Amino acid sequence: xxxxxxxxxxxxxxxxxxxxxxxxxxxxxxxxxxxxxxxxxxxxxxxxxxxxxxxxxxxxxxxxxxxxxxxxxxxxxxxxxxxxxxxxxxxxxxxxxxxxxxxxxxxxxxxxxxxxxxxxxxxxxxxxxxxxxxxxxxxxxxxxxxxxxxxxxxxxxxxxxxxxxxxxxxxxxxxxxxxxxxxxxxxxxxxxxxxxxxxxxxxxxxxxxxxxxxxxxxxxxxxxxx
Amino acid sequence: xxxxxxxxxxxxxxxxxxxxxxxxxxxxxxxxxxxxxxxxxxxxxxxxxxxxxxxxxxxxxxxxxxxxxxxxxxxxxxxxxxxxxxxxxxxxxxxxxxxxxxxxxxxxxxxxxxxxxxxxxxxxxxxxxxxxxxxxxxxxxxxxxxxxxxxxxxxxxxxxxxxxxxxxxxxxxxxxxxxxxxxxxxxxxxxxxxxxxxxxxxxxxxxxxxxxxxxxxxxxxxxxxxxxxxxxxxxxxxxxxxxxxxxxxxxxxx
Numbered sequence: 060x061x062x063x064x065x066x067x068x069x070x071x072x073x074x075x076x077x078x079x080x081x082x083x084x085x086x087x088x089x090x091x092x093x094x095x096x097x098x099x100x101x102x103x104x105x106x107x108x109x110x111x112x113x114x115x116x117x118x119x120x121x122x123x124x125x126x127x128x129x130x131x132x133x134x135x136x137x138x139x140x141x142x143x144x145x146x147x148x149x150x151x152x153x154x155x156x157x158x159x160x161x162x163x164x165x166x167x168x169x170x171x172x173x174x175x176x177x178x179x180x181x182x183x184x185x186x187x188x189x190x191x192x193x194x195x196x197x198x199x200x201x202x203x204x205x206x207x208x209x210x211x212x213x214x215x216x217x218x219x220x221x222x223x224x225x226x227x228x229x230x231x232x233x234x235x236x237x238x239x240x241x242x243x244x245x246x247x248x249x250x251x252x253x254x255x256x257x258x259x260x261x262x263x264x265x266x267x268x269x270x271x272x273x274x275x276x277x278x279x280x281x282x283x284x285x
Numbered sequence: 286x287x288x289x290x291x292x293x294x295x296x297x298x299x300x301x302x303x304x305x306x307x308x309x310x311x312x313x314x315x316x317x318x319x320x321x322x323x324x325x326x327x328x329x330x331x332x333x334x335x336x337x338x339x340x341x342x343x344x345x346x347x348x349x350x351x352x353x354x355x356x357x358x359x360x361x362x363x364x365x366x367x368x369x370x371x372x373x374x375x376x377x378x379x380x381x382x383x384x385x386x387x388x389x390x391x392x393x394x395x396x397x398x399x400x401x402x403x404x405x406x407x408x409x410x411x412x413x414x415x416x417x418x419x420x421x422x423x424x425x426x427x428x429x430x431x432x433x434x435x436x437x438x439x440x441x442x443x444x445x446x447x448x449x450x451x452x453x454x455x456x457x458x459x460x461x462x463x464x465x466x467x468x469x470x471x472x473x474x475x476x477x478x479x480x481x482x483x484x485x486x487x488x489x490x491x492x493x494x495x496x497x498x499x500x501x502x503x504x505x506x507x508x509x510x511x512x513x514x515x516x517x518x519x520x521x522x523x524x525x526x527x528x529x530x531x532x533x534x535x536x537x538x539x
Contacts, residue, residue, distance in 0.1 A: 066533060066536045066537040067537055069489075069493070069533070070533045070537070073492055073493065073529075074462075074464075074492070074495070074496050074500075074501075074502040075492055075525070075526055075529045075530075076533065077502070078502060078503065078526070079526070079530055146502045146504075149501060149502060150460035150461075150462075150501040150504065152394075153393060153394050153395070153460055153461035153462075153499065153500065153501035154392045154393045154394055154461045155392055155394075156392075157358060157361055157389055157392055158294070158296070158307050158387060158389060159294070159358075159360055159361040159387035159389065160361050161360060161361025161362050161366075162459075162508070163362060163366070163457065163508055163512060164506075164507060164511045165459060165506035165507070165508050166506070169505065169506045170506070172504070236505070239505070240505040242523075243505045243519070243522065243523050243526070244505065244526055245526065245527070245530070246523045246524060246526040246527025246530065247527075248520065248523040249520055249523065250518065250520055253520070
């Protein structure tokens with residue numbers, strides 16, 4: 060027993076072990092995004108469809124379903140951030156700087172992971188206060204009657220829309236490197252699969268990006284729902 | 286023969302504890318047929334004749350790209366931006382007249398500078414000592430066909446075994462991670478039947494030692510692969526990740 064818990068400690072302290080933890084929690088968050096986006100896109104199916112979906116989420120498993128998901132997501136989110144911050148801090152202190160620093164092939168998005176990630180963290184906090192906790196009294200009142208109407212009203216504010224688009228741009232960049240990295244870190248990348256994995260990563264990031272920004276942009280710029 | 290006039294910005298450092306600095310040297314009339322190390326030899330000869338300053342110290346040995354001793358970061362890229370070569374295989378014809386060249390040591394905390402461009406890469410030796418070998422009875426070499434090895438495995442092992450342990454992967458990595466080196470050395474033996482008996486022990490031991498030496502963590506940017514003089518693929522890193530996960534799982538239940 061003590062031997063097994065000890066090898067788990069060693070794993071969670073090792074560089075590869077910590078990276079695998081980041082990859083697995085990242086994978087869970089990546090899959091969540093697909094579910095979240097498909098649900099959100101119901102907004103284009105009309106008020107009834109969207110409100111029914113919101114009602115379903117809150118009553119699934121007698122209301123326990125949403126809390127199970129929230130706790131699971133919170134665990135993955137916090138673990139992902141704690142481990143990446145630890146790894147990044149360590150990585151920043153591994154050498155004295157080069158006087159002439161050159162990058163050969165590391166992508167921009169791979170070099171900005173911590174910054175895109177922290178922007179997404181700030182966005183998630185805002186997003187939860189905005190639509191889940193509903194700190195705005197007007198939105199809170201609307202949300203009780205019609206979540207669909209609440210979203211339409213919330214995205215009338217250009218500043219909110221701009222912040223959403225910036226955050227989604229960071230998310231797109233984060234996924235562009237992150238999705239491919241999951242495969243590499245879990246040891247699933249080979250010479251044959253490297254190309255398709257790279258494509259999948261970029262394609263997934265693009266679909267998530269276009270999908271999520273389409274909602275606020277349709278509402279603000281094209282007057283959807285008005 | 287065409288001659289080049291160059292400006293060199295070279296890292297000079299008295300010893301491991303002193304502070305280093307970039308010094309500027311004019312390297313006049315360098316033949317394009319000279320190798321990069323020969324160019325420094327010429328500059329050093331002039332420094333010695335001049336008597337004002339100590340010559341520039343740098344590591345070198347075979348000067349034919351197989352020993353892994355030469356270690357310079359040239360214009361920010363270990364072994365220069367030319368692909369698949371070591372510094373000693375780089376020729377001055379790759380540079381143009383009037384160019385400024387930045388020459389620095391392989392930088393990583395795990396590779397402390399000994400003097401000027403000379404670094405202590407014994408951390409690699411300690412990683413090998415932690416599992417990068419197979420335990421066999423020594424004596425005459427066995428017949429090559431005594432143990433059958435599938436061709437793809439033999440090829441993969443051979444590609445990994447091409448690693449000369451120069452440390453360019455560490456020097457190029459944004460995080461000074463040694464993953465390409467460790468994965469190549471582990472992959473070489475893990476692909477072969479002779480390496481199976483000690484596989485888990487090897488993977489756990491080498492990764493443990495790598496972490497202990499203060500190398501960074503891989504962030505899958507593949508700078509290492511781009512500068513590796515033996516063009517070793519980051520596929521070996523994926524294999525090491527896979528083998529480490531499996532070895533840890535087996536270790537936790539045994």
